[in-house]
Amino acid sequence: MKTKFLFLAIACVFTGIIFHSCNTQPAKITVDISRSPFEKLSDYHFFVGTLNELKPNDRLIPYDLITPLFTDYAFKARFVYVPEGKSAPYDTSQVLQLPVGSCLxxxxYYPEDFNKPEGKRRIMETRLxxxxxxxxxxxxxIWNDEQTEALLDNTGGIKKVAWTHYDGAKREIDYLIPNKNQCKSCHWRNDASFSxxxxxxxxxxxxYAYADGTENQITHWIKAGILSNAPTGEHPKIANWADSAHYSTDQRARxxxxxxxxxxxxxxxxxxxxxxxxxxDNTNLENLGICKSPVAAGKATGGRLVDIAPRDNEASILVYRMESDDPGIRMPEIGRSILHVEGVALIRQWINEMKYPACATR
Ligand code: HEC
Ligand code: HEC
Structure with missing residues (x-):
């Protein structure tokens, strides 16, 4: 009797070990909104395999935007997670209302060589x-220098990063990581608080070139069940700011x-x-800046009188502020420390090609 029991116990432990070691299924994504945030990025199980390869786990869908935000030439890898059985209703009037439990x-990151974006890279931060x-x-x-883990950090900071730019030149900048409060400066909406x-x-x-083939992202989100009530047919589309073959200067600039x-x-x-x-969506020309006087005079205007003077870049405050590195003048006021050369060039071209009459005030 005793030996039988012992045998059973050993067998149980043994099968337990076998079962455990055979169970190589990756852990599921854990976004537990009832508890405080994880200290380590790896604890969410967003990614499978080596963390810094950013290979998405089940239910984490990669996505790209047609026209993104410029952040000191950083590359961005974006993903969306929506809990099983939930979805965002199709809505073209505002940002998609992703359900509670979702995570973006x-x-x-910066590839070592911008002309080899798939090559070696340095990941700076992962924002959630x-x-x-x-x-x-x-x-x-914030990612460690070894690129093995990223740790929760609300204080932001500065990290040096170097790369070889598109033109082959070496670049090095002080990369700015925003603190928790600074996220609000951009993500705050008067009607919806943080968004x-x-x-x-x-x-x-x-x-998007998904692991199993290229597909339209809207179609993919509908099939994945995270976007509901979508109508059939064409969906609205913003211009790609960098695509002059398919879009007008005005479409790209807007x-x-x-x-x-x-x-x-x-x-x-x-x-x-x-x-x-x-x-x-703004159609009011004065609000767009055309011949609009700034609300406050002072050094941020560079002595210029209007936000946009049609066909006159040098008289337009908009260009002046986009070209400034001075934290008290530059636009956007946060999120960049170096100039977006191509972005400024586009806005200059846009102002140059404007058909509106010159401003009367000058
Ligand atoms: C300078 C403005 C700015 C700041 C500061 C900023 N963001 Fe954003 N963020 C944006 C814009 C614009 C987008 C959408 C465009 C894009 O992703 O290129 C975005 C996108 C995101 C996304 C992807 C989902 C989405 O909303 O599009 C996440 C996640 C995110 N931000 C988190 C953060 C966190 C966390 C912070 C603070 C640590 C932060 N952001 C600070 C402007 C900002
Ligand atoms: C993080 C929020 C933020 C972003 C992003 C941002 N701005 Fe501003 N901008 C402000 C605030 C706040 C003011 C008002 C205070 C001031 O003039 O500095 C302002 C004022 C301005 C003014 C003066 C307008 C007037 O008539 O008084 C111009 C021009 C301007 N921004 C251009 C831009 C341009 C161009 C971009 C994008 C390339 C941009 N801003 C992005 C916050 C922002």
């Missing part, structure tokens, strides 16, 4: 937006301003009081 994941019962929580995980910015139908309406300025310069955004509305 945005990784910032987690949809809790009370609203969106913003978290930042995601990017996932809008018109900005998602493009192809898309660029929407994504780089519109999250603050819109009727519900933190720059509303400036009266300058750079969101793509």
């Amino acid at each position: 994941v945005k990784n910032f 937006l987690v949809h809790r019962e009370k609203g969106w929580d913003n978290l930042d995980y 995601p910015i990017g996932p809008k139908i018109r900005n998602l309406n493009r192809d 898309a660029y301003l929407e994504m780089n300025c519109g999250h603050c310069h819109n009727p519900k955004g933190p720059a509303y009081t400036s009266g300058l509305l750079l969101n793509i």
Whole structure:
């Protein structure tokens, strides 16, 4: 009797070990909104295999935007997670309303060589937006130098990063990591408090090369069940700011301003009081900056009188502020420390080609 029991016990332990070691299924993604955030990025199980390869786990869907935000030339790898059985209703009027329990994941990295973006890279930070019962929580995980883990850090900071630019030149910058409060400067909306910015139908309406083939992102989200009530047919689409073969200068400039300025310069955004509305839906020319006097004079105007003077870049405050590195002048006011050469060139071209009459005030 005793030996039989002992045998059973050994057999149980043994099968337990076997079962455990055979069970190589990756752990499921854990976004537990009832507990405080994990200290380590790996604890969420967003990625399988080696963490810094950012290979998405089940239910984590990678996505790209047609026109993104410029952040000191950083590359970005974005992902969305929506809990099983839940979805965001199709809505073209605003950012998609992802359900409670969802998480948006945005990784910032620099390839060593920009002309070999798939090659060796340095990941700087992984920003998360987690949809809790009370609203969106913003978290930042900063990667260690070994690139093996990223740890929760609310204080932000500066890290040096170097790369070889598109033109073959070596570049090095002080990369700025925002603190928890600074996320608000861009993600805050007067009516909805903290909000995601990017996932809008018109900005998602493009192809993505998924692991199992290329597909339109809207189609993919519908098939994955995370987007519901979508109508059939065409979906709206924003211009690709960098694609001059398919879009006019005006379309590209408006898309660029929407994504780089519109999250603050819109009727519900933190720059509303400036009266300058750079969101793509704005049709009022004065609010767009055409012949508009700034709300405050002072050094931030560079002595110029209007935000946009048609066909006159050198008289336009908009260009002056986009070209400035001075924290008290530059636009966007945070999120960049170096100039976006190509972005400024586009806005200059846009102003140059404007058909509006010259401003009377000058
Ligand atoms: C300078 C403005 C700015 C700051 C500061 C900022 N963000 Fe964002 N963020 C954006 C914009 C614009 C987008 C959408 C465009 C894009 O992803 O290129 C975005 C996108 C995101 C996304 C992807 C989902 C979405 O909303 O589109 C996450 C996650 C995110 N931000 C988290 C954070 C966190 C966390 C912080 C603070 C540590 C932060 N952001 C600071 C402007 C900002
Ligand atoms: C993080 C929020 C934020 C972003 C992003 C941002 N701005 Fe601003 N902007 C402000 C605030 C706040 C003011 C009002 C205070 C001031 O003039 O500095 C302002 C004022 C301005 C003004 C003066 C407007 C007036 O009539 O008084 C211009 C021009 C301007 N921004 C251009 C831009 C451009 C162009 C971009 C994008 C490339 C941009 N801003 C992005 C916050 C932002």
